[in-house]
Amino acid sequence: MNIFGHKPKVDPNEPDVPLASGVNLPEDQRVQLAHEVSLLEQKGGARNSKLQADAEKTVLSAVADSIKKLRVVELGRCPACGAHIYQHLGANICDACGWHQYDLPKRGTVKVHIKGGEAPVEGERAYVLKSGDCLVIRHGVVQAQIPHDAYTWVEYIWPEDELDQRQKEVGQVNSVPCGWCGKTTNPTQDGFHLVHIAFGSSQDRYCFCSDDCYEAFRKMYPSRVHRNCYERDCATCNLCQKRYDDDATEMRLLAKDYLRIKK
Numbered sequence: 001m002n003i004f005g006h007k008p009k010v011d012p013n014e015p016d017v018p019l020a021s022g023v024n025l026p027e028d029q030r031v032q033l034a035h036e037v038s039l040l041e042q043k044g045g046a047r048n049s050k051l052q053a054d055a056e057k058t059v060l061s062a063v064a065d066s067i068k069k070l071r072v073v074e075l076g077r078c079p080a081c082g083a084h085i086y087q088h089l090g091a092n093i094c095d096a097c098g099w100h101q102y103d104l105p106k107r108g109t110v111k112v113h114i115k116g117g118e119a120p121v122e123g124e125r126a127y128v129l130k131s132g133d134c135l136v137i138r139h140g141v142v143q144a145q146i147p148h149d150a151y152t153w154v155e156y157i158w159p160e161d162e163l164d165q166r167q168k169e170v171g172q173v174n175s176v177p178c179g180w181c182g183k184t185t186n187p188t189q190d191g192f193h194l195v196h197i198a199f200g201s202s203q204d205r206y207c208f209c210s211d212d213c214y215e216a217f218r219k220m221y222p223s224r225v226h227r228n229c230y231e232r233d234c235a236t237c238n239l240c241q242k243r244y245d246d247d248a249t250e251m252r253l254l255a256k257d258y259l260r261i262k263k
Contacts, residue, residue, distance in 0.1 A: 073101075075202060076243030084242055090166070107162055111155040112136055112146055121146060126154050179206040180213035197221075197229040198240035205244050 025033060040048055069079040073092055078085045083096035091102035104110075104125065111120040112134050121144050123136035132148025176185050185192055191210040196203050199221070208214040223229040234242065 075241065077241065089169070105156055105158045105162055108157040108159050110136070111157065112144075113152045113155065114146070115150055115152055120155070121151075128154065176207045178209040178213050180208055180217045183209050185209045195230065196234050196242075196244055197223050199223060200240075202241045203234075203243045 037048065040051070072079040072082075073085065073087075076085060076087060077083070078094035078097060078099050080099040081094065081097040083094055085092050085094045085099075091100065093100045093102075109122055109124060110126045111122050112126055113120045121136050123138040123143050125137045127135045127137070129135065134146040134148070134151055134154065135142050136144045136146065177183065178185050185207045186209070187194070187207075189209075191208075191212075191214075193206075193208040193211070193214040195206050195208075195214075197206060198204070206217070208217060218230055
C-alpha cells in the first residue's frame with residue numbers, strides 16, 4: 001500500500017520516484033506537499049527516499065492494527081474493552097463501553113437537526129469529531145462545521161429501494177445450510193437446532209435441520225467433557241470466549257461467522 005499514488009520501489013536500481021503526487025489529498029494539502037518536497041529535494045534525494053520509506057512503514061503498521069481490530073470484532077468481542085458486542089448485519093455495538101461501528105446508506109442523505117427549531121443541515125455524509133462538532137459533507141467538500149452544542153441529533157435517510165435490497169440480502173444470508181447434511185435449514189420447522197459449542201477456547205454457532213442431524217453431529221464431534229456445551233446453559237457458563245448470546249435472536253449474522261460445515 002502506498003499513500004503517494006505510485007508503486008513502491010522493489011528494485012534498488014530503479015530511479016527514485018518523487019513524493020509530490022498527493023492524488024488523494026485536498027488541493028491545499030497537495031500544494032503544501034509539493035512545496036515541502038521541493039525544499040527537501042534541494043538537500044538531496046537520499047532524505048526523500050528515507051521519508052517515503054518511513055511513511056510506508058507507518059501505513060503498514062496502521063493496516064496491521066486495523067486487521068487486528070477486525071479479527072477481534074469477528075470473534076464477537078469489543079476491540080476497545082474486550083466485552084461481548086452485539087453483531088447485526090449492518091452494525092456492531094458494545095453496550096459496555098459504547099464502542100460501535102455501523103453502515104451508512106450508499107444513496108441516501110443525512111440530516112443534522114439544529115437546536116431551537118432551525119432547519120436541519122442536509123448533506124451526503126456527516127462526521128462527528130472527538131470534540132463533538134459535526135462536519136457535513138456535500139458534493140465531496142465540507143459544507144458546514146456544526147458546533148457540538150448547536151445540534152441535537154443526526155438522522156440518516158435510507159431510500160426504500162436500498163432497504164428492500166438489504167432485506168433481500170438478509171433473506172439470502174438466513175438460508176443457512178445444515179451443519180451435518182448441508183441441506184438448507186428452516187428455523188420455523190420442527191427439529192431445527194441452533195447450538196453454541198466451544199471445541200477450543202472460542203464459541204461457535206451451528207445449525208441443524210433435524211434431530212437426526214443434530215444427534216449425528218453430537219456423536220461425531222463431542223465437545224470437551226469439562227465444558228459439555230451440548231447440555232450446559234451458556235448464560236451460566238464462563239469457560240470460553242463467547243461470541244454469541246444464548247438464544248437465536250442474532251440469526252441475521254453472516255453465515256460464515258457462525259457456521260462451520262463438518263462432514
